[in-house]
Amino acid sequence: MLPPTTDDGAVVITGASSGIGEQIAREFARRGYRLVLVARRADRLGDLAEELGGLAHVLPVDLSDRHERATLPDQVAALGVVAEVLVNNAGLATVGPVSESDPRAELNVVEVDVAAVVDLCCRFVPAMVKQGRGAVLNVASVGAFGPVPGQASYGAAKAFVLSYTQAMREELRGTGVTAAALCPGPVKTGFGEAAGIPDEEAEKALPKFMWQEADAVAKAAVDGLASGRGVIIPGAANRIAAVFRS
Numbered sequence: 001m002l003p004p005t006t007d008d009g010a011v012v013i014t015g016a017s018s019g020i021g022e023q024i025a026r027e028f029a030r031r032g033y034r035l036v037l038v039a040r041r042a043d044r045l046g047d048l049a050e051e052l053g054g055l056a057h058v059l060p061v062d063l064s065d066r067h068e069r070a071t072l073p074d075q076v077a078a079l080g081v082v083a084e085v086l087v088n089n090a091g092l093a094t095v096g097p098v099s100e101s102d103p104r105a106e107l108n109v110v111e112v113d114v115a116a117v118v119d120l121c122c123r124f125v126p127a128m129v130k131q132g133r134g135a136v137l138n139v140a141s142v143g144a145f146g147p148v149p150g151q152a153s154y155g156a157a158k159a160f161v162l163s164y165t166q167a168m169r170e171e172l173r174g175t176g177v178t179a180a181a182l183c184p185g186p187v188k189t190g191f192g193e194a195a196g197i198p199d200e201e202a203e204k205a206l207p208k209f210m211w212q213e214a215d216a217v218a219k220a221a222v223d224g225l226a227s228g229r230g231v232i233i234p235g236a237a238n239r240i241a242a243v244f245r246s
Helices: 019-030 042-055 066-070 072-078 103-131 152-171 191-195 199-205 214-226 236-245
Strands: 009-014 034-039 056-060 082-088 134-139 177-182
Touching: 009 019, 009 072, 009 103, 019 034, 019 042, 019 082, 019 134, 019 214, 034 042, 042 056, 056 072, 066 072, 066 103, 072 082, 072 103, 082 103, 103 134, 103 152, 103 177, 134 152, 134 214, 152 177, 177 214
Parallel strands: 009 034, 009 082, 034 056, 082 134, 134 177
Antiparallel strands: none
16 A cells, blocks of 8 residues: 655655656646656656656666766755655666676676665665564566567566566565556666667567556556555556567
């Protein structure tokens, strides 16, 4: 369940400058939550915060940098707010076989998609448990339910996020804090473009009925978190795909 809105409570959202993260920020703002928007692109964050009015704070942080992200809890506290919801949305991917991969790029995927999720959960969840309320939403993927040839690191990273979140959810029972994994299918967000897969190319490879809009995914995510669901898979086709990939 989601904690109720409070004067000093806030939703910390990583990767909030675009795509699913931006839409999750908009969805929480519509529900009256204060926000802390985290991403590298300060200009994009600033534009979004201005659009959302006085509900949003901006913290430009490179989550691939362990030293930078370690400062995030103190930066949030310095804003005078308490992180009552953590959304680990920031992520990236690479494309191509392992035999042709760049070790630095692959390890960067692991740093952002895996290490940053673990790091921020370890830094924010203890305070949530201490205050007896809170929620964590970790963004995984339908790809978490089976291997993803050509994106081996990404698929494995999302499988880790799913398993990690499910284990943490069990640990948190009875504490007043909950955790859920969001596992969307394909979404037009520019994420694929950054990985080297244009949306037009991806659309040819994946059935049209699997595609979801980012705002619909965000609404499903927040609704699912509010209703206490542990694994949130937007779209009936994607839920069926997850079963067959398992």
